[in-house]
Amino acid sequence: MRKWQCIVCGWIYDEALGCEEEDIPPGTQWSDVPEDFFCPECGVGKEDFEMIEI
Numbered sequence: 001m002r003k004w005q006c007i008v009c010g011w012i013y014d015e016a017l018g019c020e021e022e023d024i025p026p027g028t029q030w031s032d033v034p035e036d037f038f039c040p041e042c043g044v045g046k047e048d049f050e051m052i053e054i
Contacts, residue, residue: 002053004030009042020054 001016002046011036013019018026021040024033037046 001027002030004051006039006044007041007048008044008052009039011039012052013040019049 001014003015004013005011006013013030015029016026017054018024018028019033019040022037024037030049033046035046039048
């Protein structure tokens with residue numbers, strides 16, 4: 001499982017946790033997140049996220 005960070009506001013999408021606000025269940029890989037996904041914090045699109053290592 002990987003984590004993806006919004007490059008605008010820093011919000012992190014964790015594949016292990018999913019995103020309840022957007023009805024994305026835990027375990028959903030980033031490649032399976034819908035293309036029309038928007039950051040729940042600042043509203044930017046999926047293209048404004050980068051994979052991060054923690």
